[in-house]
Amino acid sequence: EVQLVESGGGMVQPGGSxxxxxxxxxxxxxxxxxxxxxxxxxxxxAWVASINPNNGTGYEDSVKGRFTISRDNAKEAVFLQMNSLxxxxxxxxxxxxxxxxxxxxxxxxxxxxVSS
Numbered sequence: 001e002v003q004l005v006e007s008g009g010g011m012v013q014p015g016g017s018x019x020x021x022x023x024x025x026x027x028x029x030x031x032x033x034x035x036x037x038x039x040x041x042x043x044x045x046a047w048v049a050s051i052n053p054n055n056g057t058g059y060e061d062s063v064k065g066r067f068t069i070s071r072d073n074a075k076e077a078v079f080l081q082m083n084s085l086x087x088x089x090x091x092x093x094x095x096x097x098x099x100x101x102x103x104x105x106x107x108x109x110x111x112x113x114v115s116s
Contacts (some may be wrong), residue, residue, distance in 0.1 A: 002026040002106055004095050009110030012085055021079040022095030030073040032101035036080045038091035038112075044056075046048055046091075049080065050099040062088075085114045 008020040020036070048096040049059045049069040057069050068081040078095055094109035 002097065002104065004105065005099065006094055006107045006110040009020040009093060009112045011113040013116050014086055014114055014115070015023055016082070016085050017083045018085065018112060020082065020093055020095075020112070022078045022080075022085065022107070024076045024078070024095075027097065029076040032097050034069075034078040035096045035103055036055070036069060036078075036093060037096055037103070037105070038089075039094045039109075040088075040091040048093070051078065052099060080085060082112070085112075087114045090114050 003025045005023045008018060010018060016046055020068055031053055032049055033052040036048040037045050038048050039045045047060055048063055049067055051057045051069045051071050059067060066084045071078045090113050092109040092111050094105055094107055096103035096105040
């Protein structure tokens with residue numbers, strides 16, 4: 001059974017940092033791309049960043065230079081380091097298997113709130 005469990009969210013002041021983690025199980029993690037998606041209150045899901053099995057990455061324009069996606073295949077985990085956080089980054093963040101249209105999500109997500 002595929003499982004993705006997110007953690008690391010919280011409340012932080014503008015300009016602060018958080019590191020999100022996603023623990024994966026139930027599939028051959030090293031062979032799949034992984035993606036972070038966020039959903040702000042009252043809005044639809046929005047792509048944040050993706051990483052492929054060769055550590056190639058892609059970022060949504062508003063997070064470029066502030067967020068870094070990485071993976072640890074030995075630990076079967078994907079991470080999202082978020083720096084210089086802004087109030088508009090407030091959202092429920094979740095990870096998904098895949099990149100692009102074929103995303104598979106199982107977790108509940110982790111809430112990130114950026115507020116002074």
